[in-house]
Amino acid sequence: MQVSLTQFMTDNDLENQLLSEMQTKGFVTAMAAAPYMIDPSEWLAFMWGGEEESPFSSHEQLEQYANIIVNLWNEQRGALLSAEWQWPEGCALSDTDIVTADTRLYCEGLLQGWTLARDDWEILMPEDSQESALLGGVLLSISLLFDPEAALPTLEAQGAAELAQFEEIFKGMPVMLCGLTQRAAQLVEEA
Template sequence: MASNKKSSPKVKMPLDENLRRLSAFLMQNKRPEQTLCLAQLQGFLFAVSGAPYEIEAEDWLPVIFNEQEPAFQSDDEADAVLEVVMALYNYLDQQIEERKVALPANCLPADAWEDNFAKSSPFRLWCSGFLIGHGWLEECWEGLEEALDEEIGSAMMVMSFYAERELAVDFHADYAEPDESFEVMAEAMLAEFDEAMVRYADIGAMLRSDNEQE
């Protein structure tokens, strides 16, 4: 089985061919219901890598398959799938350590904001996976000082705004400026997305470092 050992500083993004195979595996009907797709997995792993504590692979791997058996056909298939998943995790971990976080090339948002709410939008799916990961790790973020808690809350809203349109409507109702239309807020969320990713990762890395020294 795959190890959760920290990767070397020169770990690379998995090859496109391996990502396509992983995507096909995750999408097969034999997978458990609500298994994460590739874009969701990438968002989920960003939340895991950016958490204030290091999360063991044995804890987060089951979440990918909705806490059910993945139905691997063989040990070789299991090893191949988990190797790519761990490579993705290690690559994201390295990005956070080097302060070079960015959306994967396959998950970039569309120029037209409304297109990013489409069910098949890779960007929406990344945001959905991130929201799943942050929600699963919610207890890790408890007890922050007020300023950091507000920053994480703000970053989380930006990165989950496009996860579901209904959620975005709720965010607009609760947090929009007076007379700020939904369209204006939606465009602002896109404009702030990259900065929100960086801030979320930076705060998580800072807290993880502090926790490891305790």
């Protein structure tokens, strides 16, 4: 039986030594959306802050964690390529804070993951390409959802109704992220 990420972290008392569950899910989603597969051995250490020494007490514990992460990557990659990706449970809009804390953490993880694949994205979708607008739109949307308070003055200056704008961005993210992943996969295949 596969242990969930949350259960693994709780059972092994690793909640304060690894990225949170939502940050991890966002990070892994960014890795799953990347145009070229980056071997998890190259980015797994980011899950514990990039430190050389992992927080695990045994090789078996590290292996179990790595298997959970790889399974999550496989799930996310499949969902993105089949246009079935959806926000994880807990990610939502909020009447008081625009977005929930889980949404912010998920977006934070997504942005952290994007930085690792940034060169691949920029080579595949250079600034002067048609695809660059798609990539830029997705990144801007993720950034807005990560820090909506910082975005409010800009949106208000453009005359956008603040919460309605965030609702549109939030609801549109599955289509945008799946579309970006699918287009990147197509471009890689054509290359």
